[in-house]
Amino acid sequence: MPKLLPLLLCLVPATLLAQPQPREEWVLTTRVYGNLLHQRLWLEREGERLRGSLDGDPLEGTSSDGHLHFVVTSKSGARYAYTATPRADGLTGEADWPGTNDPKARVSHPFTARAVPMRPPGPPRHHDFEPTTFSNTFSADLPPVLTLWPGDSVNTRTLDSGGVDEKGVTRALFGNPQTGPFYVGTAADGDTLVVHLKRLRLNRDTADSLDDLVGRAMGPRLAAKAQAQGLGKPVRWKLDRKRGVARPESPSPRMKDFTVPLRPMLGGLAVAPAFGFPPFSTGDSGRFGGNMDFNELVEGNTVYLPVSQPGALLYLGDAHAAQGDGETSQFALETSMDVEFAVDVLPGKSIATPRIESPTHIIALGQAGSLDDALRVATAGLTQWLEQDYGLSLSECAQVLGTSAQYRVANLAGRNVGVAASLEKQRLARLKPLPPP
């Protein structure tokens, strides 16, 4: 799977490569038996001497004859030797690794590297980004569409889950195509990515849904009835942006006055999965976020995701004009969206599961193959939050949860289901959160 490297490398302007900077950030990609391992490389040059680190392990080497030679020493003392040749679009070379079984044996793996664009001086910047490509997977191997730095914000758009944009034009394959990935400078495995949802605004007047009930929500009797009554038909909704409500375009008589308040949300928000996982479907979810379909991903809220790859690689898509808990109709009010978000990075902070913070609540989201399992993940996520940020012991967590926990069903429509465990921030105010580390 060395397939993406040419694309990756072509993003780096030649000028940058021609004039290497004192402290350079690179993404080094080793092809390990056909699998791409992406690592963050820091390089400093002093004459011919090289120093730096690779995913935190120290690095020493030399630059001579147009080639770079460096050795990375792991915590356990193992030595990984790299020889690289600069190309117009980055580095290419061979890595010489110790054997997995026999440490005396040496194994050679090809690698490439692309330079991350320099962080521009000055305050964080605002980007207007018009997407032209969309992804049907949450992948660690796709070239970033834009490089951001902590504090930056972005104005962009998402297609609806069918790949249709705000003008009714199909621009991607159905199945929650995503805008992104955005590379977030400094973010690395073990950090937390912070995504502030600054604005989520509808940009068209229709949404598509179904009159369906997801299989997981139906016992045998209800399932038989749904089948007998032919549920699962398309329902188009009109979005009245002025009044802030949606209504079925062709309602049945009894439903003709029925409206629901618009509450635009993102169904999909994800970082790239960790090494060892192939790309996830944009219909899937997990620790990395994904197609969470949780109606608290709304304007004004902040999402925290555990970073596994250099630059985090942020994806977003599958907006809903409104959605009940669980997305029980399989399709919510699916529509395109104008999205403004800002990013930040919490270095060295590792979280077990996605977190959402609203003005009033902290929310840990568990996603797993059953509600019972998802609830356990959510509970572990919420107790971890209280331990990490509020300094509580597990005994104290238990007292807080027993009196104050709120559990909601977030998602019933995917392979995984979601359960959200939350607490009112007001109740926690007197616990005096720990200062950030």
Add this chain to the structure above:
Amino acid sequence: MPKLLPLLLCLVPATLLAQPQPREEWVLTTRVYGNLLHQRLWLEREGERLRGSLDGDPLEGTSSDGHLHFVVTSKSGARYAYTATPRADGLTGEADWPGTNDPKARVSHPFTARAVPMRPPGPPRHHDFEPTTFSNTFSADLPPVLTLWPGDSVNTRTLDSGGVDEKGVTRALFGNPQTGPFYVGTAADGDTLVVHLKRLRLNRDTADSLDDLVGRAMGPRLAAKAQAQGLGKPVRWKLDRKRGVARPESPSPRMKDFTVPLRPMLGGLAVAPAFGFPPFSTGDSGRFGGNMDFNELVEGNTVYLPVSQPGALLYLGDAHAAQGDGETSQFALETSMDVEFAVDVLPGKSIATPRIESPTHIIALGQAGSLDDALRVATAGLTQWLEQDYGLSLSECAQVLGTSAQYRVANLAGRNVGVAASLEKQRLARLKPLPPP
């Protein structure tokens, strides 16, 4: 199990029995191979002639020589013959039934009957009821502590889950002992009992809890940690009724300013189970309600329960001063309570699962052995509500749920877990609920 009959019968004043009324209501209890079948008997006397019904099936007979003879004809035409002799405390006799396998065969079962006190004329009444006995089961076989009629209200008290009253006196066995059962006149199998929670007021200054996490909420890692840190210790809470908050009596330093708002609720509310089920533990739950441990059973809300037995037989107990979703600490803030409630009956209306109505929401509660199963029950309950009371088709229900459903985890602390499916009443206002049948 004829065990309770003497107790049952002694509740009927002899004077009443001596002067039977024109239209008499009785509870007729047949002992079917050791199991008590309770049925509602209506009797009208015209000279020696008897007319009436037994659980809706028509009855004809005669009264002579101090004995009553009557025959009940079932929908399928089967004949059930009863011969009864009046005693000081009711009736006693033998029922002659067709055989189960061989309809020509006849089988004799003993029965007794107790007269239900006459409904007093005039408007509904208010009762002050000081309980002296408490039940550790939700049973169809216990004698009623009081007879109510639709519209009546009651002031009473509940013990805490350990059996302790507002003065600190142990008055019943631990394990959610209940006040009741209350017999609600006219309620019968297939009806719905309505319980308005008019006032739930704390009557003491302490509650007992644990610093625990229920097993169902913990995955392997959290479970190992909980065990290593010795979770499960008692925590006493002070209830500051003036300020409306609770706080741990001996908090750890970090928790010393932690308070939770008081929100008194009933953990237990139940009707008697249907014929064929033995008494349920007061720690169990199901279609009949039970130890629901759901924090929406608060003052101002109304609970609907499906009636299975003559008089419904209402139980209540296990009050909590406050409780997070799921009662994750196994014990909430357990305390005694002053309770005022009013009852009503919806004749002929059969509901699949308990319902709760708040000023703002309708809520169907599913209770089952896993969250996934409980959610299916809750969903079926909520669609039934929309079908029955709002006249929606299932397609219309699906559109409402998909945009508007709210799912919460109600209970994690019992053998069953609970999931609550709810809708804001405001959203349903434009659907023009059907007039009550």
Add this chain to the structure above:
Amino acid sequence: MPKLLPLLLCLVPATLLAQPQPREEWVLTTRVYGNLLHQRLWLEREGERLRGSLDGDPLEGTSSDGHLHFVVTSKSGARYAYTATPRADGLTGEADWPGTNDPKARVSHPFTARAVPMRPPGPPRHHDFEPTTFSNTFSADLPPVLTLWPGDSVNTRTLDSGGVDEKGVTRALFGNPQTGPFYVGTAADGDTLVVHLKRLRLNRDTADSLDDLVGRAMGPRLAAKAQAQGLGKPVRWKLDRKRGVARPESPSPRMKDFTVPLRPMLGGLAVAPAFGFPPFSTGDSGRFGGNMDFNELVEGNTVYLPVSQPGALLYLGDAHAAQGDGETSQFALETSMDVEFAVDVLPGKSIATPRIESPTHIIALGQAGSLDDALRVATAGLTQWLEQDYGLSLSECAQVLGTSAQYRVANLAGRNVGVAASLEKQRLARLKPLPPP
């Protein structure tokens, strides 16, 4: 609920009570706020002096003026004082207990006691027992139908699940009526009851079943299809005892040669539940056994159940002529049965979940509200077995299970489901089981 005491007491022959034995065994039943606490009482008399124990706690007292006075001292030093008066059918009196909250307070509870018949001298005995009463609950409060001692065996019969005997006569209420309870002398809380299924023989030529699929086995599509095709109709099976096969009485053409081998089994086998639990439905299951509906309860196998009550109180019923795993048709081939079993007691051995031993396998049965939970119980039961009887560490258990565990679905038809975790005995032979303690 003192309801059963008269029945309990009348089982004790007056002669026995008139001539108390040197070392007497009694069942002492205290009515604790309406709940019956049964305890095993040992009494020795030396003149007026009394010694003995109550559920293991030591007892001292005197006998004078026809009254017995004794004090039981608990492990924590609390004193429980009893004053008893002999009656024709046992003892009756008042127990004076320390208060639950305030140990200085004293609370009085009424009690009765019945003498257990003396263990006859000589070798174990064989009993022929023709049942005349049947129970629709697994209850700790029913009078024993027979007293057995370790090593005794019994020939008896069970009704089919509809209450019909081998002659087609309805003798009990439908719903798995049980034969029993059998009191097993010496068995007490914390022991294990051993039930050897020596003979299970069909005693009639028909069985009743359904063409159904239990709800838990069907996803939405299959459920809709089952409903559309009208599944759930009665199917009568002919039992050809000579050839050892069953066949539908009126098969569809394609099924006309279909037969299944007879493999008679007991669906129900249980001991009485522990204090604090009301009687369980004979359709329910749990740690106490119950309606396990597991097709390894066949002739030649041995079942181990954890004892919670004096005498264990063994129930059996709901025989099946044959049953697939899970009893997916809701009714297996339901029939009556001739049953011969023998009992034994493992004093002081406490097991977490029912165990079954076949000539070839050891099997731990987990029963819970979902298969995922039941599997966890079964796994804990099997590792406990390896720890207790084979002296393995948990690390060793993990190696044995990883290579050798067998997991089957036992039951899908009840409120609980069952998962069986088993191991071939042959594989364990080289682990040298520990000598029995």
Add this chain to the structure above:
Amino acid sequence: MPKLLPLLLCLVPATLLAQPQPREEWVLTTRVYGNLLHQRLWLEREGERLRGSLDGDPLEGTSSDGHLHFVVTSKSGARYAYTATPRADGLTGEADWPGTNDPKARVSHPFTARAVPMRPPGPPRHHDFEPTTFSNTFSADLPPVLTLWPGDSVNTRTLDSGGVDEKGVTRALFGNPQTGPFYVGTAADGDTLVVHLKRLRLNRDTADSLDDLVGRAMGPRLAAKAQAQGLGKPVRWKLDRKRGVARPESPSPRMKDFTVPLRPMLGGLAVAPAFGFPPFSTGDSGRFGGNMDFNELVEGNTVYLPVSQPGALLYLGDAHAAQGDGETSQFALETSMDVEFAVDVLPGKSIATPRIESPTHIIALGQAGSLDDALRVATAGLTQWLEQDYGLSLSECAQVLGTSAQYRVANLAGRNVGVAASLEKQRLARLKPLPPP
């Protein structure tokens, strides 16, 4: 994601392309907004005229000036126009499709095609295949390593789950690297692939495992104990191929005579996932098979998998020397393996879930996020089998399952779990299976 096309195309010998055959089979790959749609193309040439089909839809066109022009007409009448230019390694061109939303609009997608090697004349062939590349995903986009035809058999090898071969050399990344994919000529979406496991033979003397219990098998207490005792340590096993047993290399004293019979099996067997799914992890499972970790994938058994892609694309790997049900130790006895298998195709036969046939049983495997869900899938798979191959109605299926179904837990170690529903073939013999269609 056009990434793989160059690789795909280079497999086709130039000579073949220079001399097109009368009836040519091609795999046509359209890049739909970055996603690869693989379809089976049949082409017949008559002078300049082209006829044929694309995934079953008819095709007409012309060949002129070295270019091919053809139009495919779908069932609904939509027209898809293709213009192709031959290259050394296949075809390349543009497809002109109707728009998704607006059928009058036309959308252009690039495509390529590679010719499938001609089926050699004569009887099926046997292949010896020494793998040199391995895949860590089940992907539809990888180039086939070998083309097979129905009836062909293959001798090959698999690495152990850590990527180590029979000589102890690491040849792939850990995580169940697979041999394959094998392209099976004629297999297409909607067919069933048949894989006969003709020989599974160990090829080295060690296997690697753990002394672990998977999280799903442990309740809170067992989890705490496992953590306290440090479970999860590596255990190396010696494989005594002569005696047919495995034993721990360094057993604890009590385990020193413990052996388990060798029963070599394949943990992984899969076809490529359908269009719309990204590659699955080789640790994942589903309808396509995958990392089933089911100990019935042994020599002599046959596996049926539903085909979704042209050529099916068969993968195999992750062999175990022996495995208990559920792979409760997370790692079974992981080892490399010599594998001989033969393939067949059942055209037009669509199955819902993987099937396994042993000499004695038919087995449907359900794989889902919980045991409860997996059991429902397995049950649907088994009833489908009886309907399709034995012509049973659902009522007849229910009678067969109720008396004869066997349910086993197949797998507990993956993201999905597995439940196997099976029937003895002997019982079904008298049902006269339908002749194959």
